[in-house]
Amino acid sequence: MTYDVHIIGGGLAGSEAAWQLARRGLRVRLSEMRGGGDRSPAHHTDALAELVCSNSFRSDDDEKNAVGLLHHEMRQCQSLVMAAAARAQVPAGSALAVDRDVFSAEVEAALAALPTLDIVRERIDRLPEAGLTIVATGPLTAEALAASIAAATGADSLAFFDxxxxxxxxxxxxxxxxxxxxxxxxxxxxxxxxxxxxxxxxxxxxxxxxxxxxxxxxxxxxxxxxxxxxxxxxxxxxxxxxxxxxxxxxxxxxxxxxxxxxxxxxxxxxxxxxxxxxxxxxxxxxxxxxxxxxxxxxxxxxxxxxxxxxxxxxxxxxxxRNTFLNSPLLLDRQLRLKAAPHIRFAGQITGCEG
Ligand SMILES: Cc1cc2nc3c(=O)[nH]c(=O)nc-3n(C[C@H](O)[C@H](O)[C@H](O)COP(=O)(O)OP(=O)(O)OC[C@H]3O[C@@H](n4cnc5c(N)ncnc54)[C@H](O)[C@@H]3O)c2cc1C
Structure with a gap:
């Protein structure tokens, strides 16, 4: 099968991207290294969309809080992540917190049902030279790919501790x-x-x-x-x-x-x-x-x-260690890599907070 889009990383951003594209009929390959013999230093399971640092999506108040407003906008776009979060919700005041296992299971089940989506358990070590690609490998991007990204961007990868x-x-x-x-x-x-x-x-x-x-x-x-x-x-x-x-x-x-x-x-x-x-x-x-x-x-x-x-x-x-790109410098307004516009970035690797 050939693909319209290759998504690297089956975390929150990669799963959402796969959902949005495949439910519109595009042929998508979603490459996730966990389950294929690799683990990140923080993930505990092989499940897609595993939440790691916190089980909270933070505020769900769409009137007074920017994060809550983003939730609201994602719901308008029929977001899989938001639908799964609603089904996995646990009490947390005005925050949206979830049962991590229920949340991941909901995401996996919805993705597995999409006929044009191929979920492949494999680690990708280099940025593809051609073909529409979304890199959503998160704050714990595996080392070889991180080095390939650093080489393509010409920048030392940025990092901080979390x-x-x-x-x-x-x-x-x-x-x-x-x-x-x-x-x-x-x-x-x-x-x-x-x-x-x-x-x-x-x-x-x-x-x-x-x-x-x-x-x-x-x-x-x-x-x-x-x-x-x-x-x-x-x-x-x-x-x-x-x-x-x-x-x-x-x-x-x-x-x-x-x-x-x-x-x-x-x-x-x-x-x-x-x-x-x-x-x-x-x-x-x-x-x-x-x-x-x-x-x-x-x-x-x-x-x-x-x-x-x-x-x-x-x-x-x-x-x-948490790795991210200097997005304002390296990406255009569609989050495409200026130096290689067939590659887009999504999720926390772009430097956004979760
Ligand atoms: C270090 C760390 C910091 C966090 N900080 C925050 C925070 O500041 N705020 C917040 O709200 N939440 C935070 N979280 C919690 C939450 O887990 C993340 O916000 C969320 O998972 C980010 O989604 P993502 O899709 O960008 O990355 P992830 O969910 O991490 O998904 C990336 C996926 O890519 C896979 N992958 C990596 N490299 C490769 C490769 N070469 N080939 C194939 N697959 C690959 C990984 O296995 C993973 O499944 C943090 C989690 C971690 C681990």
Whole structure:
């Protein structure tokens, strides 16, 4: 079979592109390296459209938030990603969070049903010299292809560090200490009196000791070539935030405002929030707790958080290099590579945030 379009990368952007083209009858080859013997350093499955860093699509408010407006526009375009997200939704206040496995399964099932789409489990190592191509290989583009892109663009590939947050088993959380609520007691978008977040309260003493633990904790060290790579401000490791000042965390991910502890009737000094990570409600994601602490250190320190003293972790936090293009310089307004216009880029590799 010959193809009208070759899409490289079956993540969120590649899956959406394949859907939009193939449902219009174009013949599409979708090349995804996972499932063909390769894995990225952060993906855990071979499923198409696996969400990695967070299970949240962020705000779904299309009136006051740019991300929510983008969701709205995508729905107008019959987006597969948005339709799958709706079916996989879990409670998360005004954000749109999903069960990752349900989400991926929905995307895969819809793509598998398209007769002109060929999903091939293969790694592509070079930019094709001809033929319409969409490169959607994401922040963890495999090395050989990244080198081929760097050669074609003449630019050193840009990169920064990004971190992922730990996930805790619900049954290991002490609900006699924690409580369920959204900030300012906002009702859940899912209705039915659902309260979206698990909140772990901290006293001043507990908070100070926790911050000191973060500062002293043993961290993953950088390789030499990584040493000058900056962090992404929107996804900063928690211990890096802690270094910025005593109160930085209390004004960031550990903000207590609007969270009345029902046992005291007051806001705690600081709060750790967990958001549901799967439909069953068995997995909970520590919000904003991305970290590069060593794994044993994470387990020890996070168990000092009130309510998490017996926490069991389904996933621990980690750090990844995140590669992207200097799009304003290299791409035209249709996201075509100026130097090779048969190649388009899509998704996070273009430098957009998720
Ligand atoms: C490091 C990292 C940072 C993240 N940062 C954010 C963020 O800032 N904001 C946010 O909202 N979400 C973030 N996420 C979460 C979310 O997973 C991504 O936003 C989303 O997956 C990006 O979609 P994408 O299609 O661009 O890339 P991906 O979903 O990563 O898809 C790329 C796909 O290409 C495949 N691939 C790579 N190289 C090749 C190759 N040579 N040949 C064939 N296949 C290949 C990969 O296996 C993968 O399936 C991040 C995830 C990671 C891993």
């Amino acid at each position: 971190a992922i947050a730990p996930i805790v088993y619900h049954e290991s959380i002490d609900m006699d200490v924690c409580w369920m609520a959204s900030r300012w007691d906002k009702p859940s978008k899912l209705g039915g009196g659902i309260k979206d977040y698990i909140n772990c309260p901290m006293t001043r003493e507990e908070y100070i000791a926790f911050r000191e633990g973060l500062l002293a904790g043993e961290k993953t060290t950088f390789k030499e070539w990584e040493a000058n790579t900056p962090y992404f401000e929107g996804c900063m490791p928690i211990e890096v935030m802690a270094e910025r000042g005593e109160d930085t965390l209390r004004f960031g991910p550990m903000k207590p405002v609007g969270l009345d502890n029902p046992r005291t009737g007051r806001w705690p000094y600081a709060v750790v929030q967990l958001r549901q990570d799967n439909k069953l409600g068995t997995l909970w994601n520590m919000v904003g707790f991305q970290t590069k602490l060593k794994h044993a250190e994470q387990v020890r320190l996070f168990r000092t958080i009130p309510g998490l003293q017996n926490a069991e972790f389904a996933r621990l936090g980690g750090l990844h």
